[in-house]
Amino acid sequence: MKRASSKNLLYGIPTRWGLLSFALFLLLVTVAATYQNNLVFIMAFLIFGLVFPIIRQTAKNLSGLEVLGIHFPPTTPGTPAEAQVTLKNPTTEPLRNLEVWIRLKGARKVTTSIAPGAIEVVRIPFTSPSQRGIYACPRVQIVTKNPFGVLSVWIQKRFDSEIYVGPSPDGKQSFPLPDSISGTEYSTHRMFTPGDSLGRVDWKVLARGKGLLVREFSSSPEADLHFDLAQVVSENLETRLAQIALWIQQAHQLDLAYSLRLGDLKLHLGRGDQHERAATVLLAKYQSKSQELRNPSNQRFKFFKSLFWNDTEPEISLGMRTALTTLSAIAAMPLVAEATGAAKGSVLFYAVVPLILSIPQIRNVLLRRYGLEKYLSSLLAGLGLLITGHAFHWTPSTESAAILLSLMVLSKGLELRRFGDGIVHLLGINLTLMCTLLFEQDIPRTALMVGGVIWSFLLLKDLNTDRNLHFPEASPLRRLFQWDLILSVPALVVLFLFFPRFISPFSKWIEDRQGVQVGFSDLMDLSEMARLARSQEIAFRVEFENKTPPSNQTLYWRGSVLDSSDGLKWNPISYAKETEVTQIEVPTTNNSIKYQMILEPRFGKRLFALETSQKLSLPSAPTNSMNVQRLVHGQHGMKFPTSTSIRLEGQSITTGLLKHVGPPPQATKIPVSAQVSALAKRWRAQTKNNQEIVQLGLDFFSKNDFVYSPEAAALTSIDDFLFKTRKGFCEHFAATYSVLMREAGIPARVIAGFYGGEWNSLGNHLAIRDLHAHAWAEVWLADQGWVRVDPTSRVTSAQGYFLALNQDGQSQSRFGLLAAFLSLQRGWESLDFAYQSFLLRFDSTEQAGFIGALGLGNIRKHLWFWILGAFGLLFGVSTLWSAGRFQRKNWREKRWRKLNALALQLGQPYVPGEGLLTWKLRLKQETKAPLAPKQREWIQLFDEYVLKSYQ
């Protein structure tokens, strides 16, 4: 990625952490496609969208930087030297963690940060080239990974500065003494130090055996030295230059003034550090041309490695650790809540432990003092594995894996040390968030996901910021509220709309889940009824096309047919048997009821439909109903278990019945006691008409003081129920009724499903909860086929229950607070429903329709074209955006750039260090003739610029 700015061209590449985050994105897309989960898609796209604020903020950390220049103090071959790079931060924000690189032998990168408006000189040590001469300055590269550490952005610049390498001081010729030095009075002696001129050694004193002493002169300004190349006698130029370098070094140490003459190059009399540097420059310049330095290859490798790897990553502060652990605990909450029963307690307890241990004080006392820190996380991880395994009876499943993952992420929170740990932890947190979306997709979880992703984004930024730099921090509120985040929204929308909802090849790997915790299991065991009656969970919700529910008595939601029994337990028709399609005559009628159904994810294959169902399918396109199959007798099922909310379209008729063509089914008798058999025989004796026997059976329940009681015990004996307790609920009535009918010779069976529903007048939908689970009977009548008979409805005490079922939730209670609470609940549910149906509505079918409406063709045919297209579109937009086109620049900068561009066309670019008016004068004087229109335009723009900026 490149970004052109007024001065710098930015290059960018993701770091290894960036690549890891991208892997997370790919994983999310795969999971979303596998589970056909729109929310996971949204999460993936949200994470992808965060690339944009990341690019923007990282680029911002560098694009403003001005590299003012680079300076090399003159040096000698092969010695440690230093490059001085002058940087300016003209912005109002601090620029943090800039790594400055120069490709020179032995150069180390230097990291610096610059306060707003400041100028900073960075000193980079290196080893000077081994040959005397002038060398062109190699490229200066400045890298930043701040503030996220997932993207490396760098600029590179060349300067016309030169490296002057003078000769190494060396030689045998004696120091040419100044003319006047012999006449000057010396005042004192001092010890000889290397580099002193031999001419100053007091040989007489040495001869007297008093040591090597040097004469010090009281005043030496008169002792001017004149060095000339001609003074040195040698064949070799380098040797001669080395001799002069030695003299200069000695003169400098003695603080003598000296002049230098090398052929045409002259240096006037002077002394001091600067003078010595000037002399070295001359020595380097003499008879040498500027040459390019060869890049040491290991430097190039080091540079590219540094783009991906950080050799030193910042440590994570204690506060940061706490924040990270807290976030992982919050992310794990819904999953921990998923665990049930006794396991729930231990899982919950386990989840709290890392949280408590991450409190700084406890951590310090417990871990640091007793040295537990090293082993604790592995210990906790092992414990987590044990607890999860125990809670799920060592059966691997999506759920147990998700909980295990969240617990591992939590315990990983205890070994946060460096930046890398933090990033891995954040990725783990995001995986946990994704897992929660697999089990349920409601508003709170969506909010948790969005909040979690954004929080991790903010934490990521804080992770990498070096707190040791004492720059004034933005206020916490400002740091939290980042406009940049809005940049991720377009990417999210574009990808959501255009990214193809392909079916992942892994879809078929999802195992058939057993042991459903809510709603009917696929076994449709009637004994589940008692449990279901106490559950408020919503099983599915229905929106009718005409916005009003059909009448109370017709709301039978057919689920499963149970036709074989040992008298107490009823078993459903096997799938194999169900799929044998028998001929069913569906009456053609105009009063079909059309409805849309949102199924909560139950990990079952069972589908429910309003009796009598004509059609139930995934919306519109027949190609997509591959996951729905119609079973016999108006039952429906999924080929794969449902792991996400599903939207179905249904069509039913409530008047008239299905005509079954074909032979009548056998009324298989069920072994019963003599008393029961006698009852059935008595009815059969009364009449030959099956219709009348059906009625007699119903009358038996209504006339014999049977009591409807949801709290009744499960059915253990038909005799006890029929003749002693006479207390039960739908299961009891439907099952015993069917047994009696069969005993009387009429084919009968039990149907399990739901009855009624709760009308939500706010959202205009019917919510069917677990407590609406119901069982009823069907009997075969010769000319009518299977007829629905509901013995429970004939029980007098059940009448109230039946009436209340279909009422609006609000009318159930009219008492102040409770009513308000209930209406709040209804409001929330309808919001949730609207939200889900909106999100779910956009499935592959909707997408195909949407793209078709745009006239863009068939998405399924060109799947990869669309996948690549969606990314290509994003990439194009991002490149355009990051090329600075969408960025606001201030007027001065824009005008300055325009002036420069225009001046370049006129052949008179601005020369650094020149005055504005000088520039104008130069441009004006280019042609003596009347000014060209372009010149006039430039002058007009220029005058405006100057007046606006400086007046």
Add this chain to the structure above:
Amino acid sequence: MSTMSTLRPQKNDVEANLLTHFLASAEKVIIGRRHQLQIALGALLSGGHILIEDLPGVGKTTFVLLLAKLLGLDARRIQFTVDLLPADILGTMIFKQSTHEFTFHRGPIFSQVIIADELNRASPKTQSALLQAMEEGKISIEGQTHDLPTPFFVFATQNPLQQSGTNPLPESQLDRFMVSFEMGLLTREDERRILQGHDSKLALNELASIFSSADLKRWQELVHKQKVSDNALDYLQDALEVLRKSPGAQKHLSPRAGHHWVCMAKAWSFLEGRAFVLPDDFLATAQAVLGHRLQAGGGQGIKASIDELGHLLKSVPMR
């Protein structure tokens, strides 16, 4: 001179063409040196002291006398020598027998313009006698403070330090001079005219004052009102920071240096006939204002630091 004729504000004729008038008169006495004259005039307009550095015989004294004369200021000259004492400059308390009191006998410093000739020949003690005078415009002797006349300018000349028998000026003193410059070599044509017998002494005597100190005061006020935009100050601060942080510039650039630079830039823009300051004005006066402040240790004089300065200013971002 100005290239921004369209930007020139309407002023009265003399003020608009102040520089032209001034240079025209000066030319009768001094040949060449237009840049030096403009710098010196700028320093006077912003109330600063001037340090001139060059070898003997290049016309330093004439230059200063000319400035004083053109502006109608009275000038006195003090020749600094090794044995000069502070009292010789400031004045002394003398016992008056008739009144039996000590009375203050004013020294040569009580004058609008002081020409401190060859300042660096004097001992440091004597040099420092000028400190308070230059900064505050007053002197203190034996607990009494005496105001100096206004305006008060010090024109110091100094020999290049390689010359024998000089004492380098301390930094504190150097910093008090607003500008410094060298007279520099004449062009061949200009030198020819001198060789042809141009007598500057005679010309100076014949020259009449064209301005008065009241004029000077009014212009000083006008210069003070010159507009310095934030953008211009941005440039100034960038330049100062580059210079302070640049390698090799060991000398401290005081805030006073920045202040002097702004004053000089204002005066320069005024002389150029503009009502506001451009970065150009800083560039034009950089050498004069900073040259003597950036002198590196060892004291090779102004010259050596000038090249460095030009190089460094290239890296100051211009916008």
